[in-house]
Amino acid sequence: DSGVTQTPKHLITATGQRVTLRCSPRSGDLSVYWYQQSLDQGLQFLIQYYNGEERAKGNILERFSAQQFPDLHSELNLSSLELGDSALYFCASSPGTAPSTDTQYFGPGTRLTVL
Amino acid sequence: AQSVSQHNHHVILSEAASLELGCNYSYGGTVNLFWYVQYPGQHLQLLLKYFSGDPLVKGIKGFEAEFIKSKFSFNLRKPSVQWSDTAEYFCAVFKAAGNKLTFGGGTRVLVKP
Numbered sequence: 001d002s003g004v005t006q007t008p009k010h011l012i013t014a015t016g017q018r019v020t021l022r023c024s025p026r027s028g029d030l031s032v033y034w035y036q037q038s039l040d041q042g043l044q045f046l047i048q049y050y051n052g053e054e055r056a057k058g059n060i061l062e063r064f065s066a067q068q069f070p071d072l073h074s075e076l077n078l079s080s081l082e083l084g085d086s087a088l089y090f091c092a093s094s095p096g097t098a099p100s101t102d103t104q105y106f107g108p109g110t111r112l113t114v115l
Numbered sequence: 116a117q118s119v120s121q122h123n124h125h126v127i128l129s130e131a132a133s134l135e136l137g138c139n140y141s142y143g144g145t146v147n148l149f150w151y152v153q154y155p156g157q158h159l160q161l162l163l164k165y166f167s168g169d170p171l172v173k174g175i176k177g178f179e180a181e182f183i184k185s186k187f188s189f190n191l192r193k194p195s196v197q198w199s200d201t202a203e204y205f206c207a208v209f210k211a212a213g214n215k216l217t218f219g220g221g222t223r224v225l226v227k228p
Binding site: 002 | 147151157158159160161164166205209214215216217218219220221
């Protein structure tokens with residue numbers, strides 16, 4: 001158990017809908033990272049938050065947004081869902097702000113299926 | 116665009132065999148390198164990482180990796196695998212420009228008992 005929790009584990013929804021994925025980092029970790037893992041794109045970095053502020057952005061679509069709350073949990077919002085958004089969404093956390101050196105601790109993921 | 120290549124998508128071997136997984140990246144300059152592993156039904160976890168110094172890095176569970184700068188490679192090795200090493204292995208590279216970790220496509224390793 002990495003100490004990172006994600007809810008829900010599975011989510012099935014329809015095209016055009018909006019969903020929210022939740023992540024609670026390890027105790028004491030200030031950074032949260034979101035990743036998308038799909039068969040064709042592999043594991044791709046979406047966005048990083050550090051202590052409530054956006055720190056780095058990757059291949060995140062405009063239909064997707066995220067935020068980190070004062071209690072450090074984070075939510076990833078996916079809207080106007082398309083079939084291609086079906087994937088496993090991972091959250092990771094680390095103590096500091098440096099993905100260059102910090103070990104990232106990954107959660108179990110949320111499997112999103114868009115029908 | 117930066118990329119990380121893991122050329123072997125699937126590897127099948129028997130217990131006690133030696134394992135080497137290739138990882139190559141496509142850009143120069145200073146990089147930090149990682150290997151993560153995902154055991155069946157479990158979360159991704161760090162095996163080892165390299166920032167500087169001795170290019171031969173030792174990680175957990177008997178794994179090691181060697182950074183060869185001239186070849187842009189960071190191959191993972193284990194002299195004698197066990198059935199419990201069955202997992203998917205991901206190489207990841209951090210380059211300051213872009214400020215993100217880029218993962219390779221992963222290699223699924225099946226160790227037959």
